Amino acid sequence: MFPFLDDEIFENLDIPGPTKQEIRVISISKMNIFPGCKTLEIGTGTGSVSAELDRLGCYVISIDKNKYIEKISHFNNVEYIQAHSAFMSYRNSIFDNVFIGGTENLEDSIKLAHQTLKYGGKIVINIFTLETLSKIQELVSSIFHNFNVLEVIIIKGKNIKNHTMFLAQNPIYIAYAVKS
DSSP states (O other): OOOOOOGGGGSSSSSSOOOOHHHHHHHHHTSOOOTTOEEEEESOTTSHHHHHHHHTTOEEEEEESSGGGGTSOOOTTEEEEEOOGGGOTTTTOOEEEEEEOOOSOHHHHHHHHHHHEEEEEEEEEEEOSHHHHHHHHHHHHHHHSOOEEEEEOOEEEEEETTEEEEEEOOOEEEEEEEOO
16 A cells, blocks of 8 residues: 555644544555545545545545535545535435544434445544543444444654654544444
8 A cells, every 4th residue: 555645734724633644544444445436524624534535546525514624625536515414415325435534413424324335335433532432332333233443542753862752642443333
């Protein structure tokens, strides 16, 4: 696999995020990725996940309720839409993957994912708080009837004088399930 984009590309946008490079790699590895696959992204943020999926040859519909979605870079195979997941107009579309990067409407977003995923399709959710993890575990388990989660902690070394200091980033949970 080719190198993923550097985080710096997405950092000066006054937008929450970006999903860090290492987290993008792991999150995308949990999806069904193939050239031309269709992915719905809910909670676009800086667009870093959409950008990587575009580079992998996927077609992405990327939605976010905030107006800043107009400011992010646009890629060839990504359609950006300012919308709330509960009112998503693509309810009749079928997707290979749904990625949830951040949303205040977990239940609506997870129900939308289930409605629009093909059988065998995958939902992948990045989680930043313990409270959200608990809610997602309950919702995904009841709707998808399966639930997997992993915790990722990234620690990077930084040279300080003649030593390497380890700097921890916030832990992230990545939940995923398959529509069966």
